[in-house]
Amino acid sequence: MPTTYHDPCNYGRRAEQMFGRGFFDEPRWILSQCVENWVELYPTAQRQICCGGGGGALTSGYNDERIHYGRRKMDQIRAAGARMIVVPCHSCHGQLNNLKSQYDFEDLTVKYLWELVADCMVV
Amino acid sequence: MTDIDTHQTTDLNGLDPGRFRDWSCDQDFCVTCALCSSACPVSGIDDFDPRKLVRMTALGMEDEIVEARWPWICTMCGKCENLCPMDIHIPAMVRRIRGLRDRDAVPGILHKGLEAAMQSGNNLGLPREDFVFILEDVAEEVAEEPGFEGFKVPIDKKGANLLTTIHNKLVNTHTEDLKHWWKIFHAAGEDWTVSSVNWEGTNWGYFTGDDERMKVMVDRIVEQMERLEVKNLMWPE
Ligand code: SF4
Ligand code: SF4
Numbered sequence: 001m002p003t004t005y006h007d008p009c010n011y012g013r014r015a016e017q018m019f020g021r022g023f024f025d026e027p028r029w030i031l032s033q034c035v036e037n038w039v040e041l042y043p044t045a046q047r048q049i050c051c052g053g054g055g056g057a058l059t060s061g062y063n064d065e066r067i068h069y070g071r072r073k074m075d076q077i078r079a080a081g082a083r084m085i086v087v088p089c090h091s092c093h094g095q096l097n098n099l100k101s102q103y104d105f106e107d108l109t110v111k112y113l114w115e116l117v118a119d120c121m122v123v
Numbered sequence: 124m125t126d127i128d129t130h131q132t133t134d135l136n137g138l139d140p141g142r143f144r145d146w147s148c149d150q151d152f153c154v155t156c157a158l159c160s161s162a163c164p165v166s167g168i169d170d171f172d173p174r175k176l177v178r179m180t181a182l183g184m185e186d187e188i189v190e191a192r193w194p195w196i197c198t199m200c201g202k203c204e205n206l207c208p209m210d211i212h213i214p215a216m217v218r219r220i221r222g223l224r225d226r227d228a229v230p231g232i233l234h235k236g237l238e239a240a241m242q243s244g245n246n247l248g249l250p251r252e253d254f255v256f257i258l259e260d261v262a263e264e265v266a267e268e269p270g271f272e273g274f275k276v277p278i279d280k281k282g283a284n285l286l287t288t289i290h291n292k293l294v295n296t297h298t299e300d301l302k303h304w305w306k307i308f309h310a311a312g313e314d315w316t317v318s319s320v321n322w323e324g325t326n327w328g329y330f331t332g333d334d335e336r337m338k339v340m341v342d343r344i345v346e347q348m349e350r351l352e353v354k355n356l357m358w359p360e
Binding site: 009013014017046047049050052053054055056057059060061062065068069072088090094112114115117118121123 | 195270292302
Protein backbone atom coordinates (compact mmCIF):
# COMPACT_ATOMS: atom_id res chain seq x y z
CA MET A 1 0.00 0.00 0.00
CA PRO A 2 1.52 3.41 -0.93
CA THR A 3 2.43 4.90 2.43
CA THR A 4 3.36 8.36 3.67
CA TYR A 5 4.21 10.09 6.94
CA HIS A 6 2.74 13.16 8.64
CA ASP A 7 4.85 15.27 11.05
CA PRO A 8 2.69 16.43 13.98
CA CYS A 9 3.30 20.15 14.59
CA ASN A 10 4.25 19.66 18.22
CA TYR A 11 6.80 16.87 17.65
CA GLY A 12 8.36 18.64 14.69
CA ARG A 13 8.23 22.33 13.92
CA ARG A 14 7.09 23.51 17.34
CA ALA A 15 9.47 21.30 19.31
CA GLU A 16 12.29 22.70 17.20
CA GLN A 17 11.07 26.24 17.74
CA MET A 18 10.52 25.89 21.49
CA PHE A 19 13.22 23.43 22.57
CA GLY A 20 15.72 23.65 19.72
CA ARG A 21 15.17 20.04 18.66
CA GLY A 22 12.39 18.66 16.48
CA PHE A 23 11.76 14.95 15.99
CA PHE A 24 11.90 14.45 12.24
CA ASP A 25 14.41 11.64 11.69
CA GLU A 26 13.45 9.19 14.43
CA PRO A 27 9.90 8.41 13.23
CA ARG A 28 11.17 8.12 9.65
CA TRP A 29 13.77 5.58 10.74
CA ILE A 30 11.08 3.54 12.51
CA LEU A 31 8.77 3.76 9.49
CA SER A 32 11.57 2.58 7.21
CA GLN A 33 12.00 -0.55 9.35
CA CYS A 34 8.36 -1.42 8.69
CA VAL A 35 7.61 -0.19 5.17
CA GLU A 36 9.79 -0.13 2.06
CA ASN A 37 9.60 2.71 -0.44
CA TRP A 38 7.25 4.94 1.50
CA VAL A 39 6.90 8.43 0.06
CA GLU A 40 7.30 11.88 1.62
CA LEU A 41 4.49 14.39 1.59
CA TYR A 42 5.25 17.74 -0.02
CA PRO A 43 5.92 20.00 1.78
CA THR A 44 7.42 18.00 4.64
CA ALA A 45 9.29 18.19 7.98
CA GLN A 46 9.57 21.83 9.18
CA ARG A 47 7.27 22.94 6.39
CA GLN A 48 4.70 20.22 6.98
CA ILE A 49 1.06 21.31 6.76
CA CYS A 50 -0.93 21.07 10.00
CA CYS A 51 -3.79 18.54 9.91
CA GLY A 52 -6.07 21.06 11.61
CA GLY A 53 -6.87 18.88 14.63
CA GLY A 54 -4.38 20.32 17.11
CA GLY A 55 -4.55 22.94 19.83
CA GLY A 56 -7.87 21.58 21.09
CA ALA A 57 -9.63 21.99 17.73
CA LEU A 58 -11.18 18.51 18.00
CA THR A 59 -13.01 19.48 21.17
CA SER A 60 -13.65 23.21 20.73
CA GLY A 61 -16.89 22.61 18.84
CA TYR A 62 -15.82 24.69 15.82
CA ASN A 63 -16.16 21.71 13.53
CA ASP A 64 -16.87 23.47 10.22
CA GLU A 65 -13.74 25.52 10.64
CA ARG A 66 -11.71 22.44 11.61
CA ILE A 67 -12.86 20.52 8.55
CA HIS A 68 -12.16 23.47 6.28
CA TYR A 69 -8.71 23.71 7.85
CA GLY A 70 -7.97 20.13 6.77
CA ARG A 71 -8.68 20.59 3.07
CA ARG A 72 -5.02 21.20 2.22
CA LYS A 73 -3.94 18.18 4.20
CA MET A 74 -6.25 15.93 2.19
CA ASP A 75 -5.04 17.45 -1.11
CA GLN A 76 -1.46 16.94 -0.02
CA ILE A 77 -1.99 13.23 0.78
CA ARG A 78 -3.78 12.68 -2.51
CA ALA A 79 -1.00 14.42 -4.42
CA ALA A 80 1.52 12.03 -2.85
CA GLY A 81 -0.54 9.10 -4.17
CA ALA A 82 -0.69 7.58 -0.68
CA ARG A 83 -3.35 5.21 0.62
CA MET A 84 -1.92 4.95 4.12
CA ILE A 85 -0.81 7.81 6.33
CA VAL A 86 1.27 7.06 9.42
CA VAL A 87 1.08 9.47 12.38
CA PRO A 88 2.52 9.43 15.89
CA CYS A 89 -0.12 11.73 17.44
CA HIS A 90 -3.57 11.11 18.90
CA SER A 91 -4.98 14.45 17.71
CA CYS A 92 -3.72 14.06 14.12
CA HIS A 93 -5.03 10.49 14.06
CA GLY A 94 -8.49 11.60 15.15
CA GLN A 95 -8.58 14.53 12.75
CA LEU A 96 -7.33 12.56 9.70
CA ASN A 97 -9.88 9.81 10.32
CA ASN A 98 -12.60 12.42 10.55
CA LEU A 99 -11.41 14.31 7.46
CA LYS A 100 -11.32 11.30 5.17
CA SER A 101 -15.09 10.86 5.40
CA GLN A 102 -15.61 14.60 4.83
CA TYR A 103 -13.40 14.67 1.72
CA ASP A 104 -14.50 11.45 0.03
CA PHE A 105 -11.26 9.65 0.85
CA GLU A 106 -12.68 6.60 2.66
CA ASP A 107 -10.00 4.23 1.36
CA LEU A 108 -7.28 6.11 3.23
CA THR A 109 -5.85 4.12 6.15
CA VAL A 110 -4.77 6.23 9.12
CA LYS A 111 -2.19 4.38 11.23
CA TYR A 112 -0.46 5.18 14.49
CA LEU A 113 3.29 4.73 14.15
CA TRP A 114 3.23 2.38 17.15
CA GLU A 115 0.30 0.48 15.66
CA LEU A 116 2.37 -0.12 12.52
CA VAL A 117 5.25 -1.40 14.65
CA ALA A 118 2.92 -3.75 16.54
CA ASP A 119 1.45 -4.98 13.23
CA CYS A 120 4.91 -5.71 11.83
CA MET A 121 6.25 -7.60 14.84
CA VAL A 122 6.75 -11.32 14.49
CA VAL A 123 6.16 -12.90 17.91
CA MET B 124 -19.08 34.47 20.23
CA THR B 125 -18.81 37.82 18.52
CA ASP B 126 -17.35 38.06 15.05
CA ILE B 127 -14.99 40.96 14.72
CA ASP B 128 -16.18 43.61 12.31
CA THR B 129 -12.92 44.96 10.96
CA HIS B 130 -14.75 47.66 9.03
CA GLN B 131 -16.14 49.31 12.10
CA THR B 132 -14.51 52.45 13.48
CA THR B 133 -12.18 51.86 16.39
CA ASP B 134 -12.04 54.31 19.25
CA LEU B 135 -8.37 55.24 19.14
CA ASN B 136 -8.50 56.58 22.68
CA GLY B 137 -9.22 53.06 23.86
CA LEU B 138 -5.97 51.68 22.47
CA ASP B 139 -3.24 50.71 24.88
CA PRO B 140 -0.03 49.87 22.96
CA GLY B 141 2.40 47.65 24.84
CA ARG B 142 -0.26 46.47 27.26
CA PHE B 143 0.83 42.83 26.90
CA ARG B 144 4.58 43.49 26.82
CA ASP B 145 5.16 41.12 29.75
CA TRP B 146 3.94 38.09 27.78
CA SER B 147 7.38 37.52 26.21
CA CYS B 148 5.75 36.86 22.85
CA ASP B 149 7.26 39.99 21.24
CA GLN B 150 4.06 40.91 19.40
CA ASP B 151 4.88 44.60 19.89
CA PHE B 152 7.72 44.29 17.36
CA CYS B 153 5.57 43.18 14.42
CA VAL B 154 6.61 44.90 11.17
CA THR B 155 3.26 44.04 9.52
CA CYS B 156 4.89 42.09 6.67
CA ALA B 157 2.05 39.51 6.62
CA LEU B 158 4.28 36.50 6.00
CA CYS B 159 2.39 34.89 8.88
CA SER B 160 -0.94 35.49 7.16
CA SER B 161 0.31 33.92 3.94
CA ALA B 162 1.44 30.82 5.82
CA CYS B 163 -1.67 30.34 7.94
CA PRO B 164 -4.07 27.59 6.76
CA VAL B 165 -7.07 29.41 8.24
CA SER B 166 -6.36 32.93 7.05
CA GLY B 167 -9.62 34.24 5.68
CA ILE B 168 -11.97 32.23 7.88
CA ASP B 169 -14.19 34.63 9.72
CA ASP B 170 -11.94 37.49 8.55
CA PHE B 171 -9.10 36.06 10.60
CA ASP B 172 -5.43 36.26 9.86
CA PRO B 173 -2.56 36.14 12.35
CA ARG B 174 -1.17 39.57 11.47
CA LYS B 175 -4.43 41.20 12.52
CA LEU B 176 -4.44 39.33 15.79
CA VAL B 177 -0.80 40.25 16.45
CA ARG B 178 -1.47 43.93 15.73
CA MET B 179 -4.61 44.01 17.86
CA THR B 180 -2.72 42.39 20.71
CA ALA B 181 0.15 44.87 20.31
CA LEU B 182 -2.40 47.69 20.47
CA GLY B 183 -3.91 46.28 23.64
CA MET B 184 -7.39 45.64 22.21
CA GLU B 185 -8.18 43.21 25.00
CA ASP B 186 -11.97 42.91 24.74
CA GLU B 187 -11.89 42.35 21.00
CA ILE B 188 -9.23 39.64 20.99
CA VAL B 189 -10.64 37.81 24.01
CA GLU B 190 -14.18 37.72 22.66
CA ALA B 191 -13.17 36.72 19.12
CA ARG B 192 -13.25 33.06 18.16
CA TRP B 193 -10.03 33.57 16.18
CA PRO B 194 -7.70 32.29 18.92
CA TRP B 195 -9.75 29.08 19.05
CA ILE B 196 -9.82 28.45 15.30
CA CYS B 197 -6.04 28.72 15.20
CA THR B 198 -4.46 25.33 16.04
CA MET B 199 -1.21 26.84 17.34
CA CYS B 200 0.53 24.94 14.51
CA GLY B 201 3.43 27.39 14.28
CA LYS B 202 3.52 27.82 10.49
CA CYS B 203 3.34 31.58 11.07
CA GLU B 204 6.03 31.66 13.74
CA ASN B 205 8.31 29.60 11.52
CA LEU B 206 8.37 32.38 8.93
CA CYS B 207 8.09 35.51 11.05
CA PRO B 208 11.18 37.69 10.48
CA MET B 209 10.73 39.25 13.92
CA ASP B 210 10.55 35.90 15.75
CA ILE B 211 7.18 36.73 17.23
CA HIS B 212 5.80 33.80 19.20
CA ILE B 213 2.34 33.76 17.70
CA PRO B 214 1.14 30.36 19.03
CA ALA B 215 2.23 31.32 22.54
CA MET B 216 0.44 34.65 22.15
CA VAL B 217 -2.71 32.87 21.02
CA ARG B 218 -2.51 30.68 24.10
CA ARG B 219 -2.20 33.72 26.35
CA ILE B 220 -5.29 35.26 24.73
CA ARG B 221 -7.21 32.03 25.28
CA GLY B 222 -6.22 32.21 28.93
CA LEU B 223 -7.94 35.59 29.31
CA ARG B 224 -11.37 34.13 28.50
CA ASP B 225 -13.83 33.61 31.33
CA ARG B 226 -13.52 29.92 32.10
CA ASP B 227 -17.27 29.44 31.59
CA ALA B 228 -16.95 30.90 28.08
CA VAL B 229 -14.20 28.51 26.92
CA PRO B 230 -15.67 26.83 23.80
CA GLY B 231 -16.72 23.20 23.48
CA ILE B 232 -15.92 20.63 26.13
CA LEU B 233 -12.36 21.84 26.76
CA HIS B 234 -12.90 23.45 30.13
CA LYS B 235 -15.57 20.97 31.22
CA GLY B 236 -13.19 18.09 30.56
CA LEU B 237 -10.47 19.85 32.49
CA GLU B 238 -12.81 20.48 35.43
CA ALA B 239 -13.77 16.80 35.40
CA ALA B 240 -10.06 15.99 35.52
CA MET B 241 -9.57 18.34 38.49
CA GLN B 242 -12.29 16.43 40.39
CA SER B 243 -11.64 12.85 39.29
CA GLY B 244 -8.14 12.69 37.81
CA ASN B 245 -9.27 12.24 34.20
CA ASN B 246 -11.31 14.11 31.61
CA LEU B 247 -14.03 11.44 31.55
CA GLY B 248 -14.66 11.38 35.29
CA LEU B 249 -14.03 7.62 35.07
CA PRO B 250 -13.85 5.97 38.52
CA ARG B 251 -10.77 3.90 39.41
CA GLU B 252 -12.63 0.54 39.46
CA ASP B 253 -14.04 1.10 35.97
CA PHE B 254 -10.64 2.08 34.63
CA VAL B 255 -9.01 -1.03 36.07
CA PHE B 256 -11.86 -3.19 34.75
CA ILE B 257 -11.41 -1.83 31.21
CA LEU B 258 -7.64 -2.33 31.21
CA GLU B 259 -7.92 -5.90 32.51
CA ASP B 260 -10.65 -6.71 30.03
CA VAL B 261 -8.54 -5.52 27.09
CA ALA B 262 -5.51 -7.35 28.51
CA GLU B 263 -7.50 -10.61 28.46
CA GLU B 264 -8.19 -10.07 24.76
CA VAL B 265 -4.49 -9.53 24.10
CA ALA B 266 -3.66 -12.72 26.01
CA GLU B 267 -5.88 -14.68 23.60
CA GLU B 268 -3.72 -13.70 20.63
CA PRO B 269 -0.90 -16.06 19.58
CA GLY B 270 2.44 -14.97 20.99
CA PHE B 271 0.88 -13.00 23.85
CA GLU B 272 -0.27 -15.90 26.03
CA GLY B 273 -0.28 -14.99 29.71
CA PHE B 274 -0.21 -11.25 28.98
CA LYS B 275 -1.24 -9.15 31.98
CA VAL B 276 -1.41 -5.40 32.42
CA PRO B 277 0.91 -4.42 35.30
CA ILE B 278 -1.16 -1.76 37.09
CA ASP B 279 0.57 0.18 39.91
CA LYS B 280 3.73 -1.90 39.72
CA LYS B 281 6.25 -0.45 42.15
CA GLY B 282 9.80 -0.08 40.89
CA ALA B 283 8.95 -0.66 37.21
CA ASN B 284 11.29 0.83 34.63
CA LEU B 285 8.67 2.79 32.70
CA LEU B 286 5.41 4.54 33.56
CA THR B 287 3.01 5.25 30.71
CA THR B 288 0.11 7.69 30.72
CA ILE B 289 -3.18 6.94 28.92
CA HIS B 290 -5.18 9.09 26.50
CA ASN B 291 -8.78 9.13 27.75
CA LYS B 292 -10.16 8.07 24.36
CA LEU B 293 -8.33 4.75 24.72
CA VAL B 294 -10.47 3.82 27.72
CA ASN B 295 -13.58 5.24 26.12
CA THR B 296 -14.31 4.78 22.43
CA HIS B 297 -10.96 3.40 21.21
CA THR B 298 -9.99 0.56 23.57
CA GLU B 299 -8.52 -1.46 20.67
CA ASP B 300 -5.78 1.16 20.42
CA LEU B 301 -4.54 0.30 23.93
CA LYS B 302 -3.14 -2.91 22.52
CA HIS B 303 -0.39 -1.61 20.22
CA TRP B 304 1.94 -0.29 22.88
CA TRP B 305 1.19 -3.20 25.17
CA LYS B 306 2.23 -5.64 22.46
CA ILE B 307 5.46 -3.74 21.84
CA PHE B 308 6.23 -3.75 25.59
CA HIS B 309 5.53 -7.47 25.75
CA ALA B 310 7.74 -8.27 22.75
CA ALA B 311 10.53 -6.02 24.02
CA GLY B 312 10.39 -7.48 27.55
CA GLU B 313 9.85 -3.98 28.95
CA ASP B 314 9.23 -3.65 32.68
CA TRP B 315 6.39 -1.13 32.53
CA THR B 316 3.40 0.04 34.50
CA VAL B 317 0.33 2.26 34.41
CA SER B 318 -1.11 4.10 37.39
CA SER B 319 -4.66 3.30 38.52
CA VAL B 320 -5.18 6.94 39.51
CA ASN B 321 -4.34 10.22 37.74
CA TRP B 322 -3.41 8.34 34.58
CA GLU B 323 -4.77 11.03 32.22
CA GLY B 324 -2.21 11.87 29.53
CA THR B 325 -4.01 14.75 27.86
CA ASN B 326 -3.67 18.15 29.43
CA TRP B 327 -6.42 20.47 28.26
CA GLY B 328 -5.02 23.31 30.37
CA TYR B 329 -2.43 23.56 27.61
CA PHE B 330 -5.18 24.19 25.07
CA THR B 331 -7.23 26.58 27.19
CA GLY B 332 -4.29 28.73 28.32
CA ASP B 333 -4.91 27.66 31.92
CA ASP B 334 -1.44 27.51 33.48
CA GLU B 335 -2.69 26.75 36.97
CA ARG B 336 -4.67 23.64 36.04
CA MET B 337 -2.04 22.59 33.52
CA LYS B 338 0.51 22.47 36.34
CA VAL B 339 -1.85 20.43 38.52
CA MET B 340 -2.07 17.81 35.76
CA VAL B 341 1.71 17.70 35.30
CA ASP B 342 2.33 17.50 39.06
CA ARG B 343 0.01 14.53 39.33
CA ILE B 344 2.04 12.56 36.82
CA VAL B 345 5.23 13.36 38.70
CA GLU B 346 3.50 12.24 41.91
CA GLN B 347 2.67 8.87 40.35
CA MET B 348 6.28 8.42 39.27
CA GLU B 349 7.37 9.10 42.84
CA ARG B 350 4.70 6.91 44.39
CA LEU B 351 5.58 3.98 42.12
CA GLU B 352 9.32 4.70 42.21
CA VAL B 353 9.55 4.78 38.43
CA LYS B 354 12.37 6.71 36.75
CA ASN B 355 11.22 6.80 33.12
CA LEU B 356 8.04 8.25 31.72
CA MET B 357 6.33 7.65 28.40
CA TRP B 358 3.81 10.39 27.76
CA PRO B 359 2.70 10.03 24.15
CA GLU B 360 -0.27 12.36 24.34
S1 SF4 C 1 5.23 37.56 10.10
FE1 SF4 C 1 5.74 38.50 12.09
S2 SF4 C 1 6.37 40.60 11.61
FE2 SF4 C 1 5.29 39.80 9.79
S3 SF4 C 1 3.15 40.46 10.09
FE3 SF4 C 1 3.31 38.41 10.95
S4 SF4 C 1 3.76 38.76 13.13
FE4 SF4 C 1 4.16 40.69 12.07
S1 SF4 D 1 -0.38 28.93 14.59
FE1 SF4 D 1 -2.47 29.69 14.24
S2 SF4 D 1 -2.19 31.65 13.27
FE2 SF4 D 1 -0.24 30.57 13.08
S3 SF4 D 1 -0.34 29.53 11.10
FE3 SF4 D 1 -1.07 28.08 12.61
S4 SF4 D 1 -3.29 28.34 12.64
FE4 SF4 D 1 -2.43 30.15 11.63
